[in-house]
Amino acid sequence: MKVFFTLIFIVLTSSSYASEQAEQLFNQLKPSLYQIKLIDKASGEKSSIGSGFQISSDGIIATNYHVISSYALHPEKYRIEYLDSQGNKGNLSLQSVDVINDLALVKRQVDHDMQYFQLSENTPHKGEQLFSLGNPHDLGMIVVPGTYNGLKKESFNDRIHFTGSINSGMSGGPVVNKQAEVVGVNVATSGNSIGFLVPHDKLVNLYQAFLKTAPESIKAQMAEQLTDSQNKLMTAILNSPWQEKQLGKNGLIPIIDVPFIRCWGDSNADKADALILTAVANCSLDENTYLSSRFFTGSMEIEFRTMQAKDIGANKFYRLYQQQIARAGAGNRADKENVTEFQCHHDLVMPDNNAINNKAIFCTRAYKKFPDLYDVLYLSASIDKERQALVSHFTIAGISQSNALAFTRQFMEAVSWK
Amino acid sequence: MEVESMKIDNVEINEMPTTDTETVTGEIIIEEISRNHKLLHRHKLSQQKIHIGRDYHNDIILADPHVCPSHLSIELNDGQWKIIDNQTVNGSYIENIKEKKHAANEHIVQDGDVITLGKSQLRILFTDHAVEPTVAFSPFESFINLMRHPLAILLSVALFTLIAGEVFYLSTAKEVNFSQLLVPTIGMALGFALWPAGVALVSHLSKHDARVMAQLGVSFAFFNFMWLSDLFESIAAFNSAAGSLLPLVMVFISIALAFSLFWLNGYIGFHMTAKRRIVVAASITTLLFGGSYLVQYSNKPEFNPRPQYDATIMMPSFLLASSSNVDKFIEDSSKLFEKTNKAALKR
Numbered sequence: 223m224k225v226f227f228t229l230i231f232i233v234l235t236s237s238s239y240a241s242e243q244a245e246q247l248f249n250q251l252k253p254s255l256y257q258i259k260l261i262d263k264a265s266g267e268k269s270s271i272g273s274g275f276q277i278s279s280d281g282i283i284a285t286n287y288h289v290i291s292s293y294a295l296h297p298e299k300y301r302i303e304y305l306d307s308q309g310n311k312g313n314l315s316l317q318s319v320d321v322i323n324d325l326a327l328v329k330r331q332v333d334h335d336m337q338y339f340q341l342s343e344n345t346p347h348k349g350e351q352l353f354s355l356g357n358p359h360d361l362g363m364i365v366v367p368g369t370y371n372g373l374k375k376e377s378f379n380d381r382i383h384f385t386g387s388i389n390s391g392m393s394g395g396p397v398v399n400k401q402a403e404v405v406g407v408n409v410a411t412s413g414n415s416i417g418f419l420v421p422h423d424k425l426v427n428l429y430q431a432f433l434k435t436a437p438e439s440i441k442a443q444m445a446e447q448l449t450d451s452q453n454k455l456m457t458a459i460l461n462s463p464w465q466e467k468q469l470g471k472n473g474l475i476p477i478i479d480v481p482f483i484r485c486w487g488d489s490n491a492d493k494a495d496a497l498i499l500t501a502v503a504n505c506s507l508d509e510n511t512y513l514s515s516r517f518f519t520g521s522m523e524i525e526f527r528t529m530q531a532k533d534i535g536a537n538k539f540y541r542l543y544q545q546q547i548a549r550a551g552a553g554n555r556a557d558k559e560n561v562t563e564f565q566c567h568h569d570l571v572m573p574d575n576n577a578i579n580n581k582a583i584f585c586t587r588a589y590k591k592f593p594d595l596y597d598v599l600y601l602s603a604s605i606d607k608e609r610q611a612l613v614s615h616f617t618i619a620g621i622s623q624s625n626a627l628a629f630t631r632q633f634m635e636a637v638s639w640k
Numbered sequence: 641m642e643v644e645s646m647k648i649d650n651v652e653i654n655e656m657p658t659t660d661t662e663t664v665t666g667e668i669i670i671e672e673i674s675r676n677h678k679l680l681h682r683h684k685l686s687q688q689k690i691h692i693g694r695d696y697h698n699d700i701i702l703a704d705p706h707v708c709p710s711h712l713s714i715e716l717n718d719g720q721w722k723i724i725d726n727q728t729v730n731g732s733y734i735e736n737i738k739e740k741k742h743a744a745n746e747h748i749v750q751d752g753d754v755i756t757l758g759k760s761q762l763r764i765l766f767t768d769h770a771v772e773p774t775v776a777f778s779p780f781e782s783f784i785n786l787m788r789h790p791l792a793i794l795l796s797v798a799l800f801t802l803i804a805g806e807v808f809y810l811s812t813a814k815e816v817n818f819s820q821l822l823v824p825t826i827g828m829a830l831g832f833a834l835w836p837a838g839v840a841l842v843s844h845l846s847k848h849d850a851r852v853m854a855q856l857g858v859s860f861a862f863f864n865f866m867w868l869s870d871l872f873e874s875i876a877a878f879n880s881a882a883g884s885l886l887p888l889v890m891v892f893i894s895i896a897l898a899f900s901l902f903w904l905n906g907y908i909g910f911h912m913t914a915k916r917r918i919v920v921a922a923s924i925t926t927l928l929f930g931g932s933y934l935v936q937y938s939n940k941p942e943f944n945p946r947p948q949y950d951a952t953i954m955m956p957s958f959l960l961a962s963s964s965n966v967d968k969f970i971e972d973s974s975k976l977f978e979k980t981n982k983a984a985l986k987r
Contacts, residue, residue, distance in 0.1 A: 495815060533815075536955035541810040548951040556945060562983040564947035565976045569881035572963035579963050581878075584973040585947035588980035596977060603953055623977045627970050634966050 244353055247402055248365040251275075254338050257305040257357045258285050258314070258328070258394060260292055269300065273356035273363075273395035273408070274328065275339050277429060281332040283314065284425055285394030286409055287324045288512045294319060294326070294440050295514055295591075302328055307363065318432040321444050321511060322379055322451045322520075323424040324409050326394075327432055339396055341422050341429075342403035346370040352384065352399055354417070356392025356408055366392075370405070374418060378455055378482040378509050381418045382406045388417035445592040448511070448519065448620055452595070455507075455520075456625040459483075464636055470501040470528030473612040476636035483507050483522070498542060499530040511620065516557040519589075519597075519620030523553045526637070531609035543603070543611050550601045552587075553617035561587045561597060570605070577638035579606035584630065589620070598626045600633065612637065666716050669765040670700060673754070677761075678847065690714045692762070693726075706730050706758030714749065714764075721749035721764070732757045780904060787857030796860035801829045803867045832863055836905070843909030854908045862901040869894045877952040879961040881972070887950075899925045 254276040259268040272289030276282065283304065293300045293316060302314040314328040346352060347370070354366045368386020384397065388411045397406040397419050406419030437443040464476040477485060485505040490496050503526045511520035529546070531539040552564070566585040572578070582602040589595040597619045604612040614637040618626065666688060672681040683700055691698045695709035702711070708728040714721050725732045725745040732744035733756045744755055751766045786792055805825040809816060836855035844850035873890040880886045902921035906912065912920070964972075 497813065497815065536957070538810045540953055540955045542813055544951055544953050545811070545813070547953070549946070550949075551946045558943035561945075562980045563944050565979045565983070566947050566949040567882045567969075567973045567976055568950055569969055569972065570879070570959075570961055570963040571966060571969045573966050579959075581953050582969055583949045583951070584969070584976070585949060586973075586976050586980055587947075588977070588984040590984045596980065599947055601949075603951075605953055605959060606956055608956060623974065627974055630973070631966060631970050634969070 243400065244365045244367055247353055247398065247400075248355070248363075251339065251355065251396075251398065251402060252307040252363065254336070255307060255355055255363055255395070256283055257360075257363070258283070258289055259303045259305065260290060260300050261303050262300060264299070268303075271357070271360055271391055272393040273391065274304065275355070275394075275396040275404070276330075276336060277339055277341065277404070277425070279332075279335040279338055281330040281336065282317065282429070282432075283328050283330060284396075284407065284429075285326050285328060286407065286420075287319050287321050287326045288409075289394045290316060290319075290326050290328065291512065291514050294444070297440075304328075304330055316440060318428060318437050319440055319443060319447075320424065320428045321447050321513065323420050323428075324512060325407065325420060325425055325428050327428065339398070340403045341426055342399060342401075342405045345421070345423075346399055346405050348372050350399065352386070352397050352405060354384065354386055354388055354392065354395060354397045354408055354419075356388070356395025358389035358391040360391060364392075368397075368415070368417065373421070376482050376484050376508055378458075378507060379451075380421050380424070381409070382421050384417040384419050385415055386417055387411075387415050441591060444513075445595070448592055448595055449622060451511070451520065452621050452625060455522075456621065456629060460625075460628060460632060464632070466636075467503075468640065469503055469526050469612075470499075470530065472610060472640045473526065473528040474638050474640050475503065475526040475612075475614065476633070477503075478505070478524075482509075483524075497532055497534050498539065499532055500527060502527045510554070513560070516555060517560040518554045518556070519595075521554045522616070522618045524616040525613075526615070527611075527613040529611040529613070534609075536608040539609050539611075547601060547603050547613060550583075550599060550615060550617075552597055552599060552619070554597060554619035556587075556597065556619075560590055562590065563587060564597075564599065571602070571634065573635050573638070575635075575638065578604055578612065580634075580637075581605050582634065586626065592620075594622050595620050596623065596626060597621075598630070600630055602634065602637070604639070607639070612639065667767050668714070668721060669767065669769070671763040671765065672700075672702070673761050673763050675759075675761065677754075677763075688716045692757070700762075702758070702760050704758040704760040707760060711757050712744065712755075723747045723749060723755065728757070730758050778907065780907060784854050784858055784904070784908060787861050788851075788854040789857070790853070793853060793857045793860065796857065796864055797829060797833075800832065800860050800863050800867070801825055803864070804828045832860070835859055839905045839909050846910070848910055851908050855905060858904050858908060859901065862897060862904070865897050866894060869897055874952055874954060875958050875960070877950055878954045878958060881964070882950070895925060895929055898928060 256274045258272045258274045260270045262269045269292065270289065272285055274283045274285035277284050290302055293302055302316065303311055304314050305311055312330055314330050317327040317329050319326045350370045352368055352370050354368055355363065357363050366386050368384050371383040371385055374381040374383045384406065388408050392408045395408045396404045397408060399405050405422050407425060409420050410418040458480060459478055462478055462480045465479050466474055467477045469475045483505050485503055487503045489501040491499065505524040507522035509520045510518050513519055529543060564585040564587045566583060568581065568583040571580050571582040580602040585599040586596045598621060599617045601615045616633060618629065667684065667686045670683045670685065671679055674680055685699060691710065691713045692700045692702065693709050693711035694702055694707045708726065710726050711728050712723055712725045712732050714723055723732065723744045733741050734744045734747050735741050735754045735756060736750065736752055749764050751769050753764050755762045755764065805821050808821055808824055833856065836859035837852065840850040840852040840855045869890065873887065873894065876886040876890045899921050902924045903917060906917045906920050
């Protein structure tokens, strides 16, 4: 009984202490917090909102790239506006972006040196209490206490896993520790108090690079970042071990042994009336670089499927098999403004080891605004066994021609019959 | 323009002498024709004066209520036939290929003239009127004769139904039993039988022989050829790489088959000139393929985010071509990047 009371007491005190601290922090930081609005010039109304925070005395404000993405792609259509804690409004100019880490720097006019957020020098430790600030759904600035839970696993680009409610509109807002130092930037949520933050060191890097040389063109800067990022990713993938793994009875498939590609499996072994026994392995890169609301890139999906006919002949098996491979689609969302239509090539292909004979299909579409970046899709279907099949398939978004071809070659040679 | 018409007149005169000598015998053919120039009755008369009208004194009696009881007469004078209109209520008019429609009174009749009286039409021909050359039996005649035999029809319909059943069976992803296949298969055979039946009906309605059996036999024979060409089309698509012309050739074969079917339908069901039959068959083919292309084209979105590729695969026994190696595939695929770059520049 005594223990129980003590526990309650501890909980009560700690939570009241937290809210007190949050209040104190909020009042201290309020002057450097902003709501960022994108105003459509023609209608004069806001088209998207987010949060931002000042990181220098001369008016540099950090926010998310996705908050100002429409401006970055169509500067003629929009203007960026801030709203501070006193209700003052003013225009912002876009200075620099980091599309991969979803960060952007904008600048306001300042007459005198202003108060600003300190960027932390250390990463927090697991379990440390943090405070996320932002303006959710245009409801006004709020502070949300939460917990640091380390970096998100299996992520190619680092993200902090933050346990606390982040809502839309808070994007671009800072997350601070008890010393009021910024340790991350609100970026995404997957619901149920699971939030994701961009680590503060990405912001430090972006700001340092900006101080050294400001980018001449935002679009060129984005193109360079996308190209560098896919180079880094593909170098890691092509130089990692590809482990041979058995799929179904006779299929051999590669599993790329890197932590940021995760695989899932399924089969229909439980369906007694299925005409074809199918086993599927899906692997995907858990990244999705936001470029605009209709254009994402950076994703990668790999799928393998083995099929074994049960009570049907080869002719029927191949009919049903064809239906399975007839409708492959791109792995990322993209629209007419940003990509061309796919162009495809198909042929019968047998790798030099003669271990499998495939019908292979390769499709690609080019990015209209970023040179030498493409979405590619590959699909190959075995055609050498009467009542068995092995399908291998991948899609990669935002990849250069040489990387796409190098990956395709390695992939084609890694799939075979046992 | 003046000069040209003069020339035509001269030519006529040069041709005239033969007709002049012939018409002296006083023989003339008068055809009652329908509004679209189909023959209704034909009269061959050899007398100096012919009376035409609604009452029963006439040589040619017309039942048309707009024709007067003694409407007109045609008289032979100095080797020339002349029309005399008896001041009729609705008048008589001449139509021929050389002149515009005009009143028929006092008109000198020429071979092929069409007289309109009331709502009826008469065509006047002289005995030396040139007839079309004899139409030889086409080589298709023996094919048609073979195919219209009841046994042949039974066999082709049975074959068609069997193939349809097989196709249904192959493309159903569930287990199916015989009776589940029966309904769609027979339905499909009946549906396809509508085409020859429809053609036969139209030829019957247009006063031709219906020839249902011939239409059925020939149509189902061709439907079976089309199944076969479908199979070849798949084999060609399966065995060739992108950019090969072979699948295109196969598409042309199926278009040619459709054209041949429509041509034969026309040949069996209707009397028309060879040229006209080709035009009709070609139009139906264009309507069919062009129409389905148009439907596809109009359904095509302005921008397609999905790749369009040929996914045809068949069981290994249909594999005839040898495979490329990975190097060749990578090299061919690399050409796509240049293509998409060009498309990207176009906007």
